[in-house]
Amino acid sequence: MHPRITACFLLSAVLLSGCAHFDDEVRDLTARPDGWAPHIATAGQAQSGPREPIHTGVHNAWAQPDIVPAGLTGPHAVAESDGPYLLDTGDRLRIFVYGQPNLSRLYTVDHGGKIAIPLIGNVRARGRTVTQLSSSIRARLGAQYVRDPQVTVDIQENRPFFILGEVRNAGQFPYVSGMTVETAVAIAGGYSERANQTTAKLTRRINGMVEVIEAPTDYVIKPGDTVFVRERFF
Numbered sequence: 001m002h003p004r005i006t007a008c009f010l011l012s013a014v015l016l017s018g019c020a021h022f023d024d025e026v027r028d029l030t031a032r033p034d035g036w037a038p039h040i041a042t043a044g045q046a047q048s049g050p051r052e053p054i055h056t057g058v059h060n061a062w063a064q065p066d067i068v069p070a071g072l073t074g075p076h077a078v079a080e081s082d083g084p085y086l087l088d089t090g091d092r093l094r095i096f097v098y099g100q101p102n103l104s105r106l107y108t109v110d111h112g113g114k115i116a117i118p119l120i121g122n123v124r125a126r127g128r129t130v131t132q133l134s135s136s137i138r139a140r141l142g143a144q145y146v147r148d149p150q151v152t153v154d155i156q157e158n159r160p161f162f163i164l165g166e167v168r169n170a171g172q173f174p175y176v177s178g179m180t181v182e183t184a185v186a187i188a189g190g191y192s193e194r195a196n197q198t199t200a201k202l203t204r205r206i207n208g209m210v211e212v213i214e215a216p217t218d219y220v221i222k223p224g225d226t227v228f229v230r231e232r233f234f
Helices: 003-030 128-143 180-189
Strands: 092-097 103-106 115-119 119-122 151-157 162-167 171-175 198-205 210-218 227-228
Touching: 092 115, 092 128, 103 115, 119 128, 128 151, 162 180, 180 198, 180 227
Parallel strands: 162 227
Antiparallel strands: 092 103, 092 151, 115 119, 162 171, 198 210, 198 227
């Protein structure tokens, strides 16, 4: 056989052997148990630039983490602090004593946190729930004036909240259950042109102490809170 023909046959055999070995490696890679599969671009895909890695449904280092940042899934009010409504100055109460029309009327909690009821005088309301206040009135009436009194206490009107700063109508407004900083701003006529619309300073009185809170717009406020909308820096 001519030497050139022999050399061509030998070269072809080597190339075919290399291709078979490459195919075996590809099959080994695609059969890996961790689910990873290489992307082999076709001629048309090669000109379209790099492609994203293939995700086969198995978690791997390339996958985006499924992490939801804390505090971004709802109102920022702390659930543990949202207990029963506690009465304080400015709350208007409707008190009904069965069979006692002179005692059944509207009462307003005064600056001392008390209400004045005929026969029994001042009764502390601040820091109590309506159930606790009802029990206190019933006990004092039953001790001396009314036999087995039946007392009901309802909130006629919550104490107001206050909003100051960069809003169109600053002042005192009736509280609406479940309202947020953003709702309070809307009640006050909206932001002024210079307002910081990201956060607000909120002051809240808790057990005689004033707490200052840097509150986002979806923070739930409570009766008696003061919301201060600051001016933005630029």
